[in-house]
Amino acid sequence: MSEAANEKPPLQLKSQKFREAREKDWKALAKQIDRAENGGLRKFTTEELLDLPVLYRSTVSSLSMAQSISLDRNLITFLQALCARAYVYMYGPHARPGVIVRDFFLRDLPRSVRALWGELSLSTLCLVLGIVGGILMCMADPSWYDPLVGGMSQGRDLNASVDDLRKTIGGSESGEPLAAFSVFLMSHNTQVTLSAFALGVIGGLPTAFLMIVFGMSVGAMVWLFASRGLGPDFIAWLSIHGTTELTAAVIGAAAGFHLARRIMFPGHLTRKAALAEAGRLAGTAMLGAMLMLVIAGFIEGVARQTVTEMWARFTFGGVMLVFWLAYFIAVGRLRKPRPPKLSHEVGHAQT
């Protein structure tokens, strides 16, 4: 025994030597993760930042090693917990914000929306059916108007005179609490879109129902204004933010339909895998729809009251529509076919 002078007994086991050699790294990683979790990542020096992934990888490899050579349970539990914490930190959702945003807008979002083309046509159909249905129902019996439009009418009810109606779609009258109302409407419409998406999980029929009802309320309002001879004015007024808002609602519902389709017809995947895949695609499209709703809210709050001429309104709405269509159709296309999940989604038969 050459190390007899030492207080410590000589290392006997491979696992002990292993621990001796690597322990310093583990402790360093534990310290750094503690710091990072407490929000101190900004205070890291460049060297420490560069060291972090190295320490993480060496600890993960230590764990894999320890699992095959060591039977010290405390050691393995510690390494597991440390790796788990480091993993959750390293692979958490935070990446460089710039890269996330760029990838999302220039690649993920338009691609996911394109992949949903079949569902998009279905939800557009539902919305159009709703609008046409709403108009026809109110033409047949005006008493349908109130149940269809409900609390969102804001003075645009059956008893309103032509002047009253004209006022509600006019320019910026001072003293009208329109801004607050449009914020309320924005959060309401976002809620509708969210629900349309989420209801896709329970079979898709509720999504279709929601879209049709939503369309009906729009249709009923169109009927009201048209019956007072204000049809084009109303459509012009609506088109300013409506082109953005309705597109968003259609995308949200399409995402819901996609969920429903993949649950009912998972194809060659297991239902669970199909769901996870569908969720990712639909979730991306859904995030886009929600951002569009926020934009629509801004347009509603500002442009609706400042753009007052009919032609200007139509132009504004038309430009927005063309912008969205061009964005979703053209952005993020690839020259070379890469194998993302999205490409084979398109190939699937539609329901």
Added chain:
Amino acid sequence: MPRPDLMKGGAVALPSTEGPVTPVTTPEGVVLSFRTASFASRLAALVIDFLIIILAPVVLVILYILLPFEHLKFDNVKMDHPAIQALFILFVLIGFFLRSGYFMLFELGPRAATPGKRVMKIRVISHDGGHLTPSAVITRNALREVELYLPLTLALQASVNGGWVSLVALIWTLTLALLPLFNTSRARLGDFLGGTRVVHVPRERLSFDLAEQAPVTSPGLTFTPEQISVYGEKELGVLEEVLREKRATTLRAVADRIKARIGWVEPKIASDIPSDEAFLRAYYAALRAQLEGRMLLGRRRKDKFDE
């Protein structure tokens, strides 16, 4: 419970982790066996978050009433005053954020957990081992609309109107909401859709190595290979726990049992008789040396009934 893969050597679910385990293969190719967050801890996290969501507007309103903004009170100005308008907009926006954005924003943060989850020491991770993507977080939280808000609304409706339609709908949505109870990974619908799981991420302390402290060459404490090879890895784990706990009665009981099992003969000289702890430490070191030796050759021994 994943079975040990002898070819890889990794991926062994540790016996000390109770409850279901969510194995995740990291991009480095290592299998991390996360302990799945239990339904109870997730519920507790949800309740904490809900308390925050409900109490925040209440606190805001109280603040508004308490703060001395006389010119901003409802009695003094008309509703269309721009300040009141701004306040109203602010309030609607805060309400909207709390309802739809609270969970998403916190889970997109660096800790991937809401305050409630942080208290319960649970985190959201991506099931496939990759990055937790923003779209996954959005999806899993958008589904709350179906799982949580819809049942609540329907329950309210059913209690007010008593309509059978809302009752049926309530039962239907409740089964969705209770989905985590019926699958092994305790995942709710939003987790399946987002490809996420919620796991327990505790902190563990690294203790000393027991084998290092074993008395190496005390005269009376040597074991024959036959005496050592009665136990397997499971018993080694139990022995480790006993030794780390160091409770005298347990030490005595375990030592007695092992001595009986291996046919231990106490040394003749009274001063050579080892204490229970010293005996167990020595036996632990010997057993671990043997089992780890076998392990290196790919022959693992799960417990005393193995082989």
